[in-house]
Amino acid sequence: MSKMEEFTSLVCEVTKAIKSMEVNKDLQVFLSERFSPDSDVFKALSALCREGMDDGWLGKHEGGGIRYGRVIKPSEETNGFSVDVVLMKDIKGPYHVHPSGEIDMVVPIDETAEFDGQGLGWKVYKAGSGHYPTVRQGEAIVLYLLPNGEIDFTKPN
Template sequence: MREQFHALVRTITQALSGQPLDGGLQAWLNQTHGPGSDWFQQMQATCEAGVREGWLCKHEADGIRYGRVIRPSLETYGFSVDVVDMDDVAGPHHIHPTGEVDLIMPLAPDARFDGSPAGWKVYPPGSAHRPTVRQGRALVLYLLPEGRIEFTRT
């Protein structure tokens, strides 16, 4: 499963390489790699298996299971990869110095991440939020350019 996870990550990070992190990218990702796509279904199944097998979301704090799976490298076109498992909870506020690309994989039918259902959510460089899952449980895969994230006290 880990090999499949890495292959799926390489596919998406290659597609993201050099692209501006904006609404256009979000729309493109949802159209080409969204919930109806084979890629999305394979990634969600792989992430669910990784959580069950214990190699994803190994750590826990404040009701959130999480873990950095891949550090930024040439293989991932400079993106780090984190996966979190959240169930009706808000995470710590943070800033995205270089942006953030999130894949939302609901485990409960009505689960929403920052108000969005299954699919992609793109945050541009300099944006900030308190990641929140409501209406059930969801896995969220975070792609961070250069692995950059700044946690705040807000």
């Protein structure tokens, strides 16, 4: 099994568990319990995210000081979720809205790094929410699960 196949398999384990759940704070609690940073799935995905960034099979694009890339398009296999992986260091990214919500797995490279105030773990944004994705206090990888791959880069209201 290739690293990308292993990565996809682990992502699908997560998306299968959440496919019928509403994207909200309850989902964040569920993910934090079921796929906590101490879980085998979280640890394996974290290691693959780091390895993928180091080896270049993740984060193939770079712009504005951010490495990024959509690595999996939404499909039946992923239960309708797309997967993007981003590497950020002490930076505020471009504003965007989540038409169907956004689920973020935060993997700090620097122990103190936080993504939108969240250290190691999960952050969930409900449908219709928007933000400037921001990493502070160091460098972090963020794995984004987007229902139906929906994201709208727009100006804030």
